[in-house]
Amino acid sequence: MLDIKFIRENPELVRQGLINKNSADVVDEILQLDEKRRTLISKSDELKALRNKVSSQIPILKKKGEDTSSIFAEMKKVGDEIAELDKQLKEVEDKLEEILRWTPNLAHSSVPVGKSAEDNVEVRRWIPEGFSFEFDFEVKDHIELGKKLDILDFERGTKISGSGFPLYKGKGATLERALINFMLDYHLQHHGYKEVFPPILVNRESMKGTGQIPKLEEDMYFIEKDGLYPIPTAEVPITNIHRDEILQEKDLTIKYVGYTPCFRREAGSYGKESKGFLRVHQFNKVEMVKFTKPEDSYDELESLVKDAEDILQALKIPYRVILLCTGDLSFSAAKCYDIETWSPAEKKWLEASSCSNFEAFQARRANIRFRREETKKVEYVHTLNGSGLATSRLMVSLLENYQTPEGKIIIPKALHKYTGFEIIG
């Protein structure tokens, strides 16, 4: 949610920001409603002040035994007027809130202006020593490898649940578990995060808090009977840990890391892109979430990206870091880096991580604040999150990059103590 005061004071800035984000210009509508809202509040408050003043006199008059019936009649009228004004006010506020809820965050000034993914900017790439984009044998894709080695079974996953629900088997299952444990441990030991293991079904308030609702409602599973949503990302429960709280300045930056499965309907996205692991309804992800002071959030974003990169460097998987342009930014994000790992079979970079600064956008929705020690004032925190990382896409790159000409998989050294084996096949 954008700050109404900011919109009021910087309408043209907001207007341009919305255009840059390929979003409808609702600034005038917002300003009009805001104006109306404030007029109604003033009128209503004035009458309420009158009523309060008179009300406080009534017990005294009664004690004196004076007749209060004419006052009652008059105040009845005032009360009706107040009710009418408040009714109008509620309508205006509901409308305003609805518009603001559908209005995306604005991009940070350091974000390149652009229309689509084509305008994204590659910031850097990292290639392990001795790596070559050209293999001297014919590479197999992760689906073929998974099938041959009997570690991934997409067909039976489909039988159990439907397409997009992968079944890991044998060393594939162990490798998946090893990756999760390795990543968690790495962030705990090297990056100073606190581990959390949150609920993976959340209520509507939590979904609103991080901005998945209303914009992405169609992309979410929903358990109607209990009003609960299977989470699309751990960002939701972890960010909501501090919903409706006032944090202490000395506790910031708070850094959480947690593993959860993630569930996405991915409605309407079938076809080539959805083969195997490329797009699934259920996948595993280790997620990092930060709560920072506003002045720290962009430094924290840089270190967040580095934290995710460290995992890939430890695993020696080639990747590149992409800075998303304004048009490709997600609804809630002010700035976002994607990390893409190399798939030799697809000959493509695959998004394996997304690290975003939401500034106060989520904090305003979820009402997450902190108190400044010096001024004692409360302010919204900035929230950030990044995948560190999603295992499905990572698995594609890992299997394909570490395959041998014989179709075996070498396990990266960093994982040995987690897998208990060094090769599959």
Place this chain on the structure above:
RNA sequence: GGAGAGGUGGCAGAGUGGUUGAAUGCGGCGGUCUUGAAAACCGUUGUCCGUGUAAUGCGGACCGGGGGUUCGAAUCCCUCCCUCUCCGCCA
């Protein structure tokens, strides 16, 4: 699933229609005392909105959410949500 209890300020916990934003205790902050600390004592202690910025200014709202009764609601009524206890079932 059945039966019951309850949701009040950072926490605990009073308050059943009228100067109640709300007693009291704890915690927090400031001060006195002290070489320092503790104890004791004194003072202070929420959030949001509007308005204004000479101000620790003025006004309004907030006692789980929503609605109602009333001149007036934390207090009465309706409704929804949540939490807890006991029983049942169960990983």
